[in-house]
Amino acid sequence: MSQKVDLVAMRHSLAHILASAVLELFPDAKFGIGPVVENGFYYDIDIPSKKLTEKDLTSIEQSMRRIIKKDFQFETYDLDIDKAIEWAKSNKQDYKLELLNDLKRSGTTQFKDLNKSELGTIADDKNKIEKVSFYKHGDFIDLCRGPHLNSTGEAGPFKLLRISGAYWRGNENNNQLQRIYGVAFNSKSELEEYLKNYEEAKLRDHRKLGKELDLFVFSDLIGSGLPLFTPRGTVLRDELSRYSNELRLKLGFQKVHIPHITKTDLYEVSGHLAKFGDELFLVKSQETKDKFVLKPMNCPHHIKIYDSKQRSYKDLPIRYLETTEVYRDEKTGELGGLSRVRSITQDDSHIFCLDEQVESEIKHLITAFKEIYKTLNMKISARLSLRDDSKQYLGAMELWEKSQGQLRNALRNNEVEFYEEKGEAAFYGPKIDFMALDSIGRKHQLATVQLDFVMPKRFGLEYDSEKGSKETPVLIHSAFLGSLERFMAIYIEHTYGRFPVWCSPEQLRIITLNQDEEVIKFAKDLKSKALDVNLRASLDLDNESVSKKIRKSELLKIPYLVVVGPKEVETSRLIPRIREDLKRDNKDYSKSISTDEFLNSIVKEYLNRSSKSSL
Secondary structure, eight states: OOOOOOHHHHHHHHHHHHHHHHHHHHTTTEOOOOOTTEEEEEEEEOOOOOOOOHHHHHHHHHHHHHHTTTBBBBBEEEEEEHHHHHHHHHHTTTHHHHHHHHHHHSOOOOOOOOGGGOOOOOSSSSOOOOOEEEEEETTTEEEOOOOSSGGGGOOOOOEEEEEEEEEEEOOOHHHHHHHHEEEEEEHHHHHHHHHHHHHHHHHOHHHHHHTTTOEOOTTTOOTTTTOOEOHHHHHHHHHHHHHHHHHHHTTTOOOOOOOOEEEHHHHHSSSHHHHGGOOOOOESSSSSSSSEEEEEEEEHHHHHHHHHHHOGGGGOOOOEEEEEEEEOOOOOOGGBBBTOSSEEEEEEEEEEEOOHHHHHHHHHHHHHHHHHHHHTTOOOEEEEOOOOOOSSSSSSSHHHHHHHHHHHHHHHHHHHEEEEEEEEEEBBBBBEEEEEEESSSSEEEEEEEEEEEEEHHHHHHEETTSSSSSEEEEEEEEEEEEEHHHHHHHHHHTTTTOOOOGGSSSOOOEESSSSHHHHHHHHHHHHHHHHHOOOOOEOHHEEEEEEEHHHHHTTTOEEEEEEEEEHHHHHEOOEEEOOOOOOOOOOOOSSSSEHHHHHHHHHHHHHHHSSSOOO
C-alpha cells in the first residue's frame, strides 16, 4: 500500500473481507458481529459444518488475499428495516435477523461484551429505526454502518492470529460461536513488530509462568475464577500490597476493615443493585429473611463508616484505605488466569473532602502513582474518562461539567500526558484512568481516580461547614494497582517472572558444593544470617550435581545464588551469581565479597526497592 489509510476503516473492511473469505470456504456460515478492536478486528461466526483449527487460518488468509487482489469496490446502500429482515431470512442469517428484529422493536441492540463504539452492526439511540445500512464487496453483503475503505485493494498488511469461542451476545445460555481474531497495520514493519511482541507475549503468558514459578493454582472443587496463591505467590502478592499501603499511609490514609457480606439494601441506596445486580453473588440467611450478597465493591461500606458520627469541615479530608476482596459473578467463558477472576482484591481508597480540597488531594495521588509505577518500571499516561449524552449517568449536568473540569485541571497542573474519551465515566462521576506501558509495548488500565458527587447525596452524607450549615462532602475513589490479581498477571508478564529483589518470592538460594560437614554448617549459618536480616533465603543441600542445583534455581528466576564449598568456608568470602537483568553495565561481578557485605547489599536493594543489584 503506497499511502496510509484510516486504520479503523481498514480494520473494519478486513473484518468484512474475513467474513466473505469464510463464506467462500464454508457456505453454511452464519455471521454474528465483526467489530474493530485494538490493533485489529474479529468476527464471530457460526459454522455448523466445521470446527475451525489454527491450521484453517492459513486457507482463510489465502482466500482473503485473493479478495484483496481483486480490488472489489465497497458499495453502501440503505434498506427499509422490513426489507432488511427479509434479506436476513432469505440468506438464513439468523444472528443478523435477531439484531434487525431488536432494532425494529427497540431502536438499539446491546452486547454484554462490547461498548457501543465497538459494535460492528448498526445501532441507533432513536426509538424508531426505519432504514439500515449495508456494505457490499463482490458478491458479499453485510449489515453494517461502516466506515470502510474505497476498495478491498486498499487493505494493508494483516495477519489472522487465533480462534476462540465466544457466546452470542456474551450470554453463556446462547450458542457458542467461533471468534476469529486478526491484526492489521499501515506498514509491514508495524505488523512485524506487533507479531514479534505477540510471540513474546505468548512466552510471557502469566498462566504459563505462574505454573513454572509456583505462584498460583486453580481447583475445580473450589471453582473457576477463584485463584489459590502458593507461598511463593503470596510473597509477591503481599509485597505489592504492602507497597501500595505504605504509599497511602504516607498520604494520611487510615486503615479500615469491613465484612465480606452485606444486605442488599446497602446497594439499593448506592445505586449499584440496579446497575450491577446480575453480577452479584447472593447469600441466603437461615436465621432471618434478610437478603445478603457477597460485596462487589467497598465504597458504600466506607461511606457508612464516615456516616457513623457527626463530621465538621475541620475533620476533612478524611481518608480510608483497605486492601480487601470483592466478588463478582463473571461469566465463566470470560474468566482467564488472574486477568479476570471472581474473587478480586482491590487496594481501595476513599477520600471525603471539601470541594476546594479536590485538586490538592488528586495531586497527592498522582505523585504517589508516579512513584509506584517508576519503581515498577512502567511508564504511565492517563485517560480522562468523561460522560456522554446518554441517560445512564446519575447527577446534574452542571456537577458533571464542574467535576470533569477539576480532573482536567489536575492532570494539566501535574504535567500528566492524557487524552479524553467520552462514554468511559463511571455512572456516578468522571474519572482518570492511568494507563501503564509494559515491557513489550502493551497498555493496561491500572490506577484510577474517580470523583463522586452522587453517592454522598444518596446516602445523605454531611459535614458542618464553617458557617454552621450542613453541606455534602465530595467523595474521591482511588486505587493504586486496581485489581491485585489482574495487576499480578500484568506484572508477571511485564517482568517475564524476573522479579526485582524487593518482591521476589525467594531472594537468595544457597547451594552446597558437596556433602562435607563444614560446608553444610557454613551454608546453614549463612542462611540463618540472611533470615536474621529479614531476607527470603533457602538452602539446597540435595546430594545432586552443582549444575543441576544451579539449573533449578535459574528456572525459578531467583535473583541471587551462592555456591558454598571449602574455599568459601576457609575465607568467609563469596562470589555470588547474579541474575543477568540485575547487573549494571560495565560492572565487574567476578570479585569475591564478605558474607556480611553481601547480605547487607541485598538488604539495601530490598529496602530501596531497586531494580538493579546493589553489589
